[in-house]
Amino acid sequence: xxxxxxxxxxxxxxxxxxxxxxxxxxxxxxxxxxxxxxxxxxxxxxxxxxxxxxxxxxxxxxxxxxxxxxxxxxxxxxxxxxxxxxxxxxxxxxxxxxxxxxxxxxxxxxxx
Amino acid sequence: xxxxxxxxxxxxxxxxxxxxxxxxxxxxxxxxxxxxxxxxxxxxxxxxxxxxxxxxxxxxxxxxxxxxxxxxxxxxxxxxxxxxxxxxxxxxxxxxxxxxxxxxxxxxxxxxx
Numbered sequence: 351x352x353x354x355x356x357x358x359x360x361x362x363x364x365x366x367x368x369x370x371x372x373x374x375x376x377x378x379x380x381x382x383x384x385x386x387x388x389x390x391x392x393x394x395x396x397x398x399x400x401x402x403x404x405x406x407x408x409x410x411x412x413x414x415x416x417x418x419x420x421x422x423x424x425x426x427x428x429x430x431x432x433x434x435x436x437x438x439x440x441x442x443x444x445x446x447x448x449x450x451x452x453x454x455x456x457x458x459x460x461x462x
Numbered sequence: 463x464x465x466x467x468x469x470x471x472x473x474x475x476x477x478x479x480x481x482x483x484x485x486x487x488x489x490x491x492x493x494x495x496x497x498x499x500x501x502x503x504x505x506x507x508x509x510x511x512x513x514x515x516x517x518x519x520x521x522x523x524x525x526x527x528x529x530x531x532x533x534x535x536x537x538x539x540x541x542x543x544x545x546x547x548x549x550x551x552x553x554x555x556x557x558x559x560x561x562x563x564x565x566x567x568x569x570x571x572x573x574x575x
Contacts, residue, residue, distance in 0.1 A: 382561045393552055393566035394505070437505070441560045449520070450560040452497075454504035 351376050354440050356453035364461050367428045371456045373438030374420045382441035383414055383421045387434045388455065394437055397423075428460045464489045468553050468567035475543055476575055483538045483570050485553030491565070493556045494536040495520065496528065498549040499569075505552065511536055512559070543574040 356373045363369045375383075383400035398405065400412040400421050411424040425432055438453035466487045475481055487494065495510035497520075507520030511530040525547055527539040536555075540547060551570045556562040 384563075386564075391569075393568055394564075395566070396563045399563075449510075450507065450564065452505035454502060 353377060353442060353451045354438055354453040356436075356438050356456050358454060359457040360459050361456065362459045362461060363428055365428055365430060367460075368424065368426045369428055369458065370422055370424045371436055371438075371458075372420050372422050373453055373456075374418075375438075375440045375442070375451075376419070377440070377442045378416075378419060380419075380440045380442045383412075384439040385410075385412055385421075385423050386437040386439055386452075388437055389434050397436070425458075428458075430460050430462060433458055433460045464565070466553055466555055466565050466567035468551075468570050470570060471568060472571050474573045474575065477544055478542050481540050481543060481572075483540075483551060483553075483572070485536045485538065485567055486534050487536075487553075487555040487565070488534065489555060489557075489565065490533065491555035491557055492533070493559050493562070494530065495554050495564075496526070496536070496538045497552045497554065498522065498547075499552060500549050508538070508551075543572075545574050548572060548574050 353376050385397040386394040387397045388394040400414050404413045409426045413422045435455040435457050437455045440451045469484045492513045496508040497505045499505045506522045508526050509528040511517045553567040554564040556564050
């Protein structure tokens, strides 16, 4: 089993739609969780950190479910500019702040 | 402007010819790392450095070397490149470790023939 797993997609959605991605992780001791966005052939950039209580940033909402070991990203009112690959990232071991595990990414294509 | 720079951005080379990819950051970050990104495998960590003169292996270190003589620079060295090292390489830095936001360089696309 991969340490971090994501549905690769693609998710093809119309503008204005709501779309959700899930990401599962295998190490129950994982401490930090993030969503990064990567545009085609570009570097990843932090979209948002994921906190235990969940957090929201405009149209984006991130949730953490420790019991089921998954994190989610919800995008409301999708824009064409949201088209990108969304990477789930996990800091897997308590105290090992040097290591990050990246999922392979979920491709989102927002259609006009 | 706060940034991570990498050079070269594109490189085509032949098997066995030593090469170095440079990485530099201007944010006074302690932590720097190298990743390679391959289709279907995602980003995998090659090496990381917690500070000057402190480096350690990531998940896929074979065939690579690094050094951290200055805080701002973290070059990636391929002593004898092979075709299986053809990949997209990213350098990243952060304030301190994986629990902080990673700032990525623009990437280096390497082809080894």
